[in-house]
Amino acid sequence: MKSHARVVVIGGGVVGVGTLHALVKKGWSDVVLIERNELTSGSTWHAAGLLPLFNMSYSVGQIHKYSVKLYDGLEAETGQNVGFKKVSNIRLARTAERMDEYHYYAGVAETIGIKVNFLTPAQVKDIWPLCQIDGIIGAIQHPDDGYIQSADVTQALAKGARDGGAQIYRKTRVIAIEQKPGGEWLIKTDKGDIACEHLVTATGNFVRQTGEMLGLDIPVIPVEHQYIVTEPHPAIVERQKQGLPEMGVLRESDSSWYMREENGGLLLGPYEKGAPCCYVDGPAENAEYELFQEDLDRLAPHIETAITRVPAFGEVGIKKVYNGAICYSPDGSPIIGPAWGKRNLWLNEGHSFGITAAGGAGWQLAEWIVEGEPTIDMMGVDPRRFGPYASRGYLKRKNEEAYRNVFTLHYPDEERFDARPLKRAPCYDRMKTLGAVFGSVYGWERPGWFAPVGYGFDPQEIKRPDVLTNENHAPVAPGEKVKEIWSFRRSNYFAHVGNECRHVHEKVGLLDMSAFAKYEASGPKAEAWLDSILANRIPKKIGRVGLCHVLSEAGGVRSEFTVYRTGAQSFYLVGPGAFERHDWDTLNKLLPDTTGIRLHKVTTRYGVLVLAGPRSREALQKLTDTDLATANFPWLSGRFINVGIAQAHALRVNFVGELGWELHHPIEMQNTIFDLVMAAGAEFDIKPFGIKAMTSMAIEKSYRLIPRELSIEYSAYESGLDRFVHPNKGQFLGRDALVAGREKGLAWNFVTMEVHGVTDKDSDARGSEPIYAKGKLVGRATNGGFGWRVNKSLALAMVKPEHASNGSELEIKILDKLFKATVIPESPYDPDNNALRA
Ligand SMILES: Cc1cc2nc3c(=O)[nH]c(=O)nc-3n(C[C@H](O)[C@H](O)[C@H](O)COP(=O)(O)OP(=O)(O)OC[C@H]3O[C@@H](n4cnc5c(N)ncnc54)[C@H](O)[C@@H]3O)c2cc1C
Numbered sequence: 081m082k083s084h085a086r087v088v089v090i091g092g093g094v095v096g097v098g099t100l101h102a103l104v105k106k107g108w109s110d111v112v113l114i115e116r117n118e119l120t121s122g123s124t125w126h127a128a129g130l131l132p133l134f135n136m137s138y139s140v141g142q143i144h145k146y147s148v149k150l151y152d153g154l155e156a157e158t159g160q161n162v163g164f165k166k167v168s169n170i171r172l173a174r175t176a177e178r179m180d181e182y183h184y185y186a187g188v189a190e191t192i193g194i195k196v197n198f199l200t201p202a203q204v205k206d207i208w209p210l211c212q213i214d215g216i217i218g219a220i221q222h223p224d225d226g227y228i229q230s231a232d233v234t235q236a237l238a239k240g241a242r243d244g245g246a247q248i249y250r251k252t253r254v255i256a257i258e259q260k261p262g263g264e265w266l267i268k269t270d271k272g273d274i275a276c277e278h279l280v281t282a283t284g285n286f287v288r289q290t291g292e293m294l295g296l297d298i299p300v301i302p303v304e305h306q307y308i309v310t311e312p313h314p315a316i317v318e319r320q321k322q323g324l325p326e327m328g329v330l331r332e333s334d335s336s337w338y339m340r341e342e343n344g345g346l347l348l349g350p351y352e353k354g355a356p357c358c359y360v361d362g363p364a365e366n367a368e369y370e371l372f373q374e375d376l377d378r379l380a381p382h383i384e385t386a387i388t389r390v391p392a393f394g395e396v397g398i399k400k401v402y403n404g405a406i407c408y409s410p411d412g413s414p415i416i417g418p419a420w421g422k423r424n425l426w427l428n429e430g431h432s433f434g435i436t437a438a439g440g441a442g443w444q445l446a447e448w449i450v451e452g453e454p455t456i457d458m459m460g461v462d463p464r465r466f467g468p469y470a471s472r473g474y475l476k477r478k479n480e481e482a483y484r485n486v487f488t489l490h491y492p493d494e495e496r497f498d499a500r501p502l503k504r505a506p507c508y509d510r511m512k513t514l515g516a517v518f519g520s521v522y523g524w525e526r527p528g529w530f531a532p533v534g535y536g537f538d539p540q541e542i543k544r545p546d547v548l549t550n551e552n553h554a555p556v557a558p559g560e561k562v563k564e565i566w567s568f569r570r571s572n573y574f575a576h577v578g579n580e581c582r583h584v585h586e587k588v589g590l591l592d593m594s595a596f597a598k599y600e601a602s603g604p605k606a607e608a609w610l611d612s613i614l615a616n617r618i619p620k621k622i623g624r625v626g627l628c629h630v631l632s633e634a635g636g637v638r639s640e641f642t643v644y645r646t647g648a649q650s651f652y653l654v655g656p657g658a659f660e661r662h663d664w665d666t667l668n669k670l671l672p673d674t675t676g677i678r679l680h681k682v683t684t685r686y687g688v689l690v691l692a693g694p695r696s697r698e699a700l701q702k703l704t705d706t707d708l709a710t711a712n713f714p715w716l717s718g719r720f721i722n723v724g725i726a727q728a729h730a731l732r733v734n735f736v737g738e739l740g741w742e743l744h745h746p747i748e749m750q751n752t753i754f755d756l757v758m759a760a761g762a763e764f765d766i767k768p769f770g771i772k773a774m775t776s777m778a779i780e781k782s783y784r785l786i787p788r789e790l791s792i793e794y795s796a797y798e799s800g801l802d803r804f805v806h807p808n809k810g811q812f813l814g815r816d817a818l819v820a821g822r823e824k825g826l827a828w829n830f831v832t833m834e835v836h837g838v839t840d841k842d843s844d845a846r847g848s849e850p851i852y853a854k855g856k857l858v859g860r861a862t863n864g865g866f867g868w869r870v871n872k873s874l875a876l877a878m879v880k881p882e883h884a885s886n887g888s889e890l891e892i893k894i895l896d897k898l899f900k901a902t903v904i905p906e907s908p909y910d911p912d913n914n915a916l917r918a
Contacts, residue, residue, distance in 0.1 A: 081249055081272045085112040087449065088267050088276040090254050090290065092119040094127075094234045094438040095428050096282030098147075100246050101237040102442030106450045109245025112276070114269060116253040119238055120231045121368040122284040123434065126404045127230040128307055128349055130329055130338065131436045132169060133194050133222045136185055136490045138848060139460035140413055141192045143440030148225060150439035151233055158243070160236040163229030167328040167340070169222045170204060172389075174215050174334045176546040180568035180843075181489050182220040183895040188848045190893075191860040197221045208327045210315060210392045227329065227340060230435045237438075257293045263423055278449050282428040285405045289362035290429075296419055298463070299470040300430035301357045302405035303483040304372055305349075306379060311396045312344030320344060335385035336487040339393070346393050350382035351486040357476045358405050374401035406432050410470055410478035410499075412486065416441045416461040417448065420665040427463045432483075453632045459787035464662035469523035474499050491566035492846045501525045505594035505687055506750040514768050517563040517573070522658045524595035527770040529573045529580065531563050537572060541565065568895060569843040573772065574866070580773035581868035584738055588693035588761055589769040593742065594750070595657035598682045599641075599667065602650035605676030610643065610651060613670045613813050615796060615805040619645040625716045625733055627804055629796060630666060631814025635821050636792035637799060639663045644718045644731055652729065652744070656786065657683075670813070686729075687750040691757060692740030694918070695764035700730075700741060702760040708741075715917045724756040736777035737909055739918045779874050780867040780909035782832045788847055788862040789830050789876055795821045798878065800830035800906070828859070829884035831877050832908060833901040835864070835892055838873035843894050845875035851901070852891045858883050861892060870908045875901060 086108055089096045092115025100113045115121075131148055135141045154162050173179045182198070189196050199221050201213040207221075238248060249271065256268040257279070265279040283290040291298040319327075329340045337350040355378065363370060379401070387394035407430045409415055414437055415430040428445055431437055441461075444454040459465065470478070481498040495518075501508070503523040512518075515535070516527035542565055565572040583589055601610060611618050614628040622645050630639040639662070642654040655663045664681050671679060691700055697708050706713065706721040713719060718731040728745035745753050758766060784790045789799050795818055796805050807819050833851075838844055845864025850857055859879030867874045875892060883890060888903040905911060 081252070081269070081274055082112060082247065083273070084275045086110040086276065087112070087278040087280060088265065088274060089113045089280040089282060090267070091115065091122070091282035091284060091286075092248065092250065093122045093124040093282060093284050093434065094120070094230060094237070095284070095431055095434050095441060096280070097234050097237045097241065098438030098442035099280050099282055099428055099445050100241040100248070100442075102446035103449065104241045104244030104246050106446040108450060111241075111246045112274065113241075113246065113248045114252050114254055114267070115248065115250050117368045118250055119248070120234045122286070123405060123407070124230050124234055125369060126371065126402050127435050128347060129227040129230045129435055130340070131225045131228055132329075132433065133189070133225045134169070134171065134185060136188060137413060137460045138188060138192065139456060139458055140437070141188055141194065142456045143444065143461070144433075144436050145192055145194050145440070146443050147436055147439030150443070151228055154233065154236045154240065158236045158239040160232065160239055162233040162236050165226045165228070165326060166224060167226040167326040168207075169225045169329040169331065170199065170207065170219050171331040171333050172204065172216050172219045174217060176217070177489055177568065178334060179218050180895055184492070184568055184846075186220065187850050187893060190850045190857065191848060195222070195224055197223060208330055210327065210390050211330060212389055212391065225329070228435065233435065254293070259422065265424065278424045278426060280426045280428055280445065284407060284429070284431070284434075285359050285363050285367070287362070287407065287429045288359065294419070294422070294425065297468070297471050298415065298427060298429055299466040299475055300407050300409050300415060301475045301479050302359050302407045303479055304355045304358050304403055305406040305483070306352070306374060306401055306403040307347055307349035308379065308383070308401050309342050309347050309399045310345035310393065311399050313346065313392050313396045315392055316341055316346070317344045330390070331487075332385065332389055333487045335382065335389070337382045337386055339386060339390060345396060345399060346390070348382070348386050348393060350379060351484060352378040352382060353484045354378055355480065355483050357480055360472070360476065363405070370404070372403040374403045376401070407434070408432050408479035408482050410466060410475060410482060412482035413461050414441065415463045416445060417454075417458055417463050418665070420464050420661050421668070423669065453634055453636075453792055457787050457791040457793045459791070462662060464665050465658070467522055467661045469502060474502065491568060493564070493566045493571060495519050495564070505592055506747060507592055507687070507689070507754045510751065510754055511592060511768060516768065516770065519771060521595060522660060524657060526595055527592055527768065529577050529770040529772045530768055532576060535563075535576075537565075570840055570866075577770075577772045577776060578866070578868045580767070580769040581776055583767050584693045584736060584769055584773065584777065585869050586694070588691065588695040588699055588764050588766045590757060590761070590766060591690040591692065591769050591774060592688070593690050594687040594747070596683070596688050597655045597657050597660035597663060598686050598744070599653040599655070599664065600650065600680045600682050601653060601677060602647070603677045604649055606649055606651060606678070609672065609677050611810070611812065614641070614643070615801075615812055615814065615818070617806050617809055618651075619643060621645065622647060623717050623719060625718050625731055629790070629801065629804060630670070631796055631812075631818060632792045633814055633817060634792070635795040635814045635818030637786060637790040637794070637796055637801070638792060639666050640786055640790060642731070642733060644729070646729070659786065685747060686744045687747040689743045689745070689750070689753060689757065690734055690740060691743065692734045692736050692738045694739055694915070695761070696738070696740045699757065699761035699764050699766060703756055706730075710917065715913070723753050726752045726756065728753065735783060736774055737781040737907075737913070738915045776865050776868060777909070779863055779865050779876060780870055780907070782876060782906040782908070784830065784876070785863065789878060794828055794878060795826065797822050798826045798828040798830065826881055828878040829881045831879050831884050831903045832906050833875045833877055833890065833892070834904050834908070835873040835875050835894070836900040836902070838894070838899060842897065844873045845892060845894055849875070850893050851877055851879055852893070853883050858890065867908060872908065874908065
């Protein structure tokens with residue numbers, strides 16, 4: 081074995097080999113793969129080999145698309161057949177809501193460049209004559225997907241990698257991993273040691289053991305997954321004799337299974353309820369090629385619906401049932417990218433559709449390792465999207481939930497119920513008493529909106545035939561009434577969110593934002609360091625507040641912070657709660673190896689209550705002896721104030737565009753402050769409001785968000801951050817690429833659009849809808865919603881520069897309908913920020 085390599089990849093399944101291949105294609109040949117047994121001996125050998133392109137995530141969709149294209153060309157590259165059958169993939173719909181899901185997805189697919197067709201039931205029957213079409217109202221088809229021989233594609237990728245110089249050590253087990261003080265990795269195996277600069281883990285079901293070797297709790301635990309293969313069926317054998325095409329992959333989403341032809345018979349793969357987690361401590365030593373005892377009881381309901389839909393399935397015997405481990409993460413997406421807290425350690429784990437994802441995952445990881453950044457927005461799969469809260473107990477519940485929800489309707493406002501509540505701000509119970517309907521982010525419960533007193537609806541409403549209630553509307557607690565009806569269209573909370581927006585606009589509202597991630601940077605070198613990593617000028621005066629971004633080397637946006645200068649050498653940074661681990665890791669990795677800077681994460685030390693609306697000053701002034709008048713306390717400034725007997729750093733900023741203060745307070749004082757503020761605000765009719773109202777108001781202000789219009793895929797100038805980027809202040813991370821990009825010409829422009837003609841039966845834009853000029857695709861929506869203060873349906877979008885000027889007449893496709901849309905000036909509500917400055 082070599083003693084040193086530039087990169088070592090652990091794991092010879094399709095994902096590890098795909099990464100090795102991508103590194104070689106990227107030009108790095110001093111790369112090594114270590115596999116404990118034979119290539120594909122993990123999960124890969126027994127995969128059904130399907131390559132489903134369907135995915136609601138913009139990141140994962142692009143990864144899958146890349147894989148399919150790569151596999152298509154592998155035979156030409158390596159001379160090895162990979163058994164790729166482009167038989168197409170049909171997903172059936174039995175309800176209008178399911179069709180909405182397909183139409184929403186079709187928008188994502190179009191912006192990514194994935195081809196889809198809509199089929200009538202009769203067209204389904206033409207392609208799949210063995211399929212009964214009773215109750216089917218339509219279907220979506222991917223003509224370019226199908227299935228592949230998982231082992232063959234892995235071997236072809238291995239050949240391609242070896243041809244480019246990579247070395248593969250089989251029958252070699254990694255038993256320990258160390259990082260030396262200089263950063264070099266030392267990989268200890270049962271055949272000797274090897275040192276490397278970068279380490280990639282792609283260890284599939286062994287991920288828990290890998291995590292232990294690395295000292296990381298990687299948020300992956302596998303779940304059991306079964307599929308059934310039948311004996312040949314005469315009708316299929318006859319079709320083959322006649323030379324008829326394969327019928328393709330059929331997915332009955334509403335019954336949670338897929339089916340395809342297999343050796344003249346059929347293969348049925350269900351996503352069952354009750355499938356348990358497995359390998360919680362990792363597989364046993366001799367677990368290669370391991371399959372579990374099948375569980376026919378769990379399969380029974382799916383077999384029943386499969387026979388109804390495809391009677392031929394019940395007419396032949398079962399040849400074999402496969403029950404193998406399939407990796408899952410809490411949200412069902414893989415874990416691809418840098419590990420937190422360690423340099424040059426890359427995770428490519430947690431793949432539940434690993435055959436489909438391996439090519440694209442390897443491609444982006446290779447970009448990241450070699451170039452320092454990926455080329456597509458990877459926030460949806462970044463390992464750091466989960467925090468330390470995602471440990472064993474949580475993972476077991478959430479991963480089983482993710483598995484059984486593979487086929488449920490993925491509403492944009494879907495909230496999953498398992499493992500909740502986990503993190504609660506102290507005011508949780510108070511908010512609940514006031515009617516809060518909670519959503520969850522990064523383990524935190526946050527009020528999404530408030531159901532007014534007496535609010536309710538007939539439970540039959542969610543049993544209407546076009547709403548699937550299976551897993552999607554479980555009560556939050558036993559016996560508790562469901563408060564939301566999720567929808568692709570305007571939902572049952574739409575008008576109530578509107579009332580919250582109007583109330584904040586006219587009076588005063590209170591919002592819990594304790595989930596914000598918070599950090600402190602201090603010390604003699606803190607200012608210079610922040611200045612070198614942030615694109616905006618650092619607030620100069622104590623008490624000033626600025627919005628600052630960390631850019632990627634290529635000038636895209638990686639992180640966003642509100643920076644509040646608390647002292648001559650101290651700064652308080654506030655970032656999105658969902659990206660705490662990502663941002664904390666980013667900051668730490670940018671920290672130079674010098675003394676003079678102290679960096680602390682203080683998220684759980686401070687709660688945040690946001691007081692906003694024209695009466696907010698009067699309410700807060702009753703509680704503090706600090707003069708809140710603008711002359712003393714202007715917009716974009718902060719002060720340490722007393723709030724009655726309690727205290728807070730009050731920051732005169734907010735995300736809703738009204739007069740207001742964020743009160744960052746010692747978390748143990750939260751309920752005292754909550755009660756004081758509610759009592760002081762009573763005479764001004766203070767009411768709580770939720771994240772959904774905040775989001776609507778933020779869109780009216782054209783506020784950008786990561787990972788929507790702010791992303792590493794767009795330069796900060798393309799995202800319209802000119803006001804927050806100062807190339808003349810001196811050197812900072814990403815500056816040169818940013819300037820060069822502007823000189824070369826921007827590829828995209830951020831715009832705000834008014835969407836015309838949206839009615840209560842329609843949907844407002846949500847993000848990912850395609851945008852056209854005279855029928856030609858010219859951009860994609862990144863966010864959208866109804867603006868209650870401007871009384872307009874709005875969309876935020878990235879469009880080609882020639883269509884970005886105010887007044888540009890465009891069209892946007894929302895679900896199945898085209899709407900006229902006009903580019904309007906930024907911040908349709910209060911463009912001069914008069915309310916914020918008042
Ligand atoms: C029944 C079933 C059907 C499936 N069908 C599909 C499908 O149709 N389409 C699809 O896309 N996906 C499917 N999957 C999922 C797919 O199989 C996995 O996502 C994919 O195989 C994961 O590949 P991997 O390389 O990450 O893991 P693996 O294939 O498990 O590879 C990991 C490798 O790492 C090695 N390893 C681990 N630890 C060490 C160590 N310490 N030292 C050295 N080597 C080590 C292991 O030996 C193993 O070979 C299915 C899964 C199951 C269970």
